Amino acid sequence: MNSSTVNIARYDNDAEEIHDTEIKCPQDEEIHQHFKVYKKRFWILGIYSFLAFFQCLQWNLWGPLSDSVDTAFEGFGSDTVAMLANWGTITFLISAYPSVWIVDKRGIRVGVLIIAGLVTASTAMRAISMLFHSDTVVKVMCHLGAIVNGAAGPIVMTAPPVIAAVWFPPDERTTATGCGQLITLLGSAGSYLQPLIVRSPKHADKEEIRSDIARLLYIYVGVSLFCLVTVALYFPEKPSTPPSVSSSKKRIDLKGSAGKLVRNPNFGLTTISMAFCIAVPAGWYTVLNYSLGEIGIMQDEAMGIGFLAVLCSTLFGLLVSRITDILYGHLRVSLMFLMIGNIVFFYWFFLLSWGCINVSQWQVYVTVICGMSLNGSTIPLFTELAVEFAYPCSELVVAGFFTFAMNGLGMIFLFLFLIPDIGYEWVTYVLLATMSTSLILLVFIKENYKRMKEDKQGTATAE
Structure with missing residues (x-):
C-alpha cells in the first residue's frame, strides 16, 4: 500500500x-x-457573541420598561410592546432566505458586518426620534427601528453553528455553538437591567422618564458604532488551516442542502420539536412583565426575575454544552430529561397563575428561573442534533430552517396579544402545550452522528 x-x-x-x-x-x-486550532477563534466567537447579545437586547428593548413607556408615551400598551418584539419574527421570516444566501455566497465576515450595520441603523432611528417632542414620531421610529434590527436576526441566529464548524475542533463545537446562541439570549437579561437607568413612574414624572429613555438610546448608539468599527477592523473569514476533518470538507450548496433536508424525516422532526420547545418561551420572555403583573409582581421586581432567568439560563446552558462535548452521543436523551424538568417548572407557574397555589416570591423566582434555564439549555443540543442529521449539508442552511420555524411559531404567539381583552392567563396553557408536543416528537427521532463519526476516523494527537 x-x-x-x-x-x-x-x-x-x-x-x-x-x-x-x-x-x-x-x-x-x-x-x-x-x-490546526487557532487562539484567534476565541476573538471571533467573542466579538460575534457580543454583537449578537446587543442585537437581542435591542429586540427586547421595551418589554422590561413597560411601566415607564406606558407613562412616557401615549399608546404604549402591551399590544404595542408585543408588536415591537414581533417585528423581529416577522422581519426574520421575510429576510431569512436573502440573509442565508448572502452569507453562503459572501461568507461569514460579510454577514457579521451586515448585523453590525443594521443594529447601528436601528439604534440611530430610535435615538433621533427623541429629538422630536411627538409621541407619534417616537412610536413610528420605534417600529421602523424594530424592523431594521429584526432584519439582522437571521444572520444572528444562523451564524453560531457555522462559526463553530469553521473555527473549532470537534471536542469544542457544542460549547462554541452554545456560547454563540446562549450569550445572544443573555441580551434579553441585559434588557432587564434598563430600569437601572430608566426610572419607573413611582420615582419620576413623565418628562423625567422621557429624559431617561433618551439617555439610554444615545448610549446604545455609541455601543453599536463601537461594534461596527471593531468588526470592520478585524474579523477574518476562516482559518488558513481547518481544525478537523469535517471542517475541511466542502458542504453541499444552498439549493442541494435545502432539497436534502426537506426529505430528511429525522431532521424535520428535530426542527419542529425545537420550534415548539423554544419559540413560545422566547416570545413569552419579551412580555414577561405582563404575566408577572397578573400575580402582583411589578416592573422593578420583574427586572430581577427576568435578569436572573436569562443569566442562569446562559450559565446552565454553557455547562450542559460543555458536558455534551465531553460525553458526546446522548443528545436525544439529554434533551428529553431537560424538557421533562422544563414542563414541571412551567406547570408549577401555571398553578401559581391560576391561583391553585398561594403566590409567594420565592416560588415565582424558582419557577421562572429554573423553567427558562432548562429551556435555554436545549438550544445548542437541538442545534448539534440537527447538524449531525444534516451533514454534509451546510450548517448555515440547517440553522436557517430551524430558526425560520421558531420565528414562525413565535410570530403567531405574539400576534395573539393583539386580540382585544385576551388577558394573560392563556399564556401558561400555551407554554405547557408546546413543550409537551416537543417532547412527544423527540420520542420518534432516531440518532445518527454522521459528522462526529467522520471526525473520529483517524487518531488525533496534539503537539
Whole structure:
C-alpha cells in the first residue's frame, strides 16, 4: 500500500495546537494531514457573541420598561410592546432566505458586518426620534427601528453553528455553538437591567422618564458604532488551516442542502420539536412583565426575575454544552430529561397563575428561573442534533430552517396579544402545550452522528 503525506499546516504564531489525523481514503491510501486550532477563534466567537447579545437586547428593548413607556408615551400598551418584539419574527421570516444566501455566497465576515450595520441603523432611528417632542414620531421610529434590527436576526441566529464548524475542533463545537446562541439570549437579561437607568413612574414624572429613555438610546448608539468599527477592523473569514476533518470538507450548496433536508424525516422532526420547545418561551420572555403583573409582581421586581432567568439560563446552558462535548452521543436523551424538568417548572407557574397555589416570591423566582434555564439549555443540543442529521449539508442552511420555524411559531404567539381583552392567563396553557408536543416528537427521532463519526476516523494527537 502506497502512502503519501499531505502537509497543509502553516505554523503561524497564534496556532495553539496541531492535530495530526490519518484518514483512510476509498483507494486505501493513507493521507496524513495537519489540522490546526487557532487562539484567534476565541476573538471571533467573542466579538460575534457580543454583537449578537446587543442585537437581542435591542429586540427586547421595551418589554422590561413597560411601566415607564406606558407613562412616557401615549399608546404604549402591551399590544404595542408585543408588536415591537414581533417585528423581529416577522422581519426574520421575510429576510431569512436573502440573509442565508448572502452569507453562503459572501461568507461569514460579510454577514457579521451586515448585523453590525443594521443594529447601528436601528439604534440611530430610535435615538433621533427623541429629538422630536411627538409621541407619534417616537412610536413610528420605534417600529421602523424594530424592523431594521429584526432584519439582522437571521444572520444572528444562523451564524453560531457555522462559526463553530469553521473555527473549532470537534471536542469544542457544542460549547462554541452554545456560547454563540446562549450569550445572544443573555441580551434579553441585559434588557432587564434598563430600569437601572430608566426610572419607573413611582420615582419620576413623565418628562423625567422621557429624559431617561433618551439617555439610554444615545448610549446604545455609541455601543453599536463601537461594534461596527471593531468588526470592520478585524474579523477574518476562516482559518488558513481547518481544525478537523469535517471542517475541511466542502458542504453541499444552498439549493442541494435545502432539497436534502426537506426529505430528511429525522431532521424535520428535530426542527419542529425545537420550534415548539423554544419559540413560545422566547416570545413569552419579551412580555414577561405582563404575566408577572397578573400575580402582583411589578416592573422593578420583574427586572430581577427576568435578569436572573436569562443569566442562569446562559450559565446552565454553557455547562450542559460543555458536558455534551465531553460525553458526546446522548443528545436525544439529554434533551428529553431537560424538557421533562422544563414542563414541571412551567406547570408549577401555571398553578401559581391560576391561583391553585398561594403566590409567594420565592416560588415565582424558582419557577421562572429554573423553567427558562432548562429551556435555554436545549438550544445548542437541538442545534448539534440537527447538524449531525444534516451533514454534509451546510450548517448555515440547517440553522436557517430551524430558526425560520421558531420565528414562525413565535410570530403567531405574539400576534395573539393583539386580540382585544385576551388577558394573560392563556399564556401558561400555551407554554405547557408546546413543550409537551416537543417532547412527544423527540420520542420518534432516531440518532445518527454522521459528522462526529467522520471526525473520529483517524487518531488525533496534539503537539
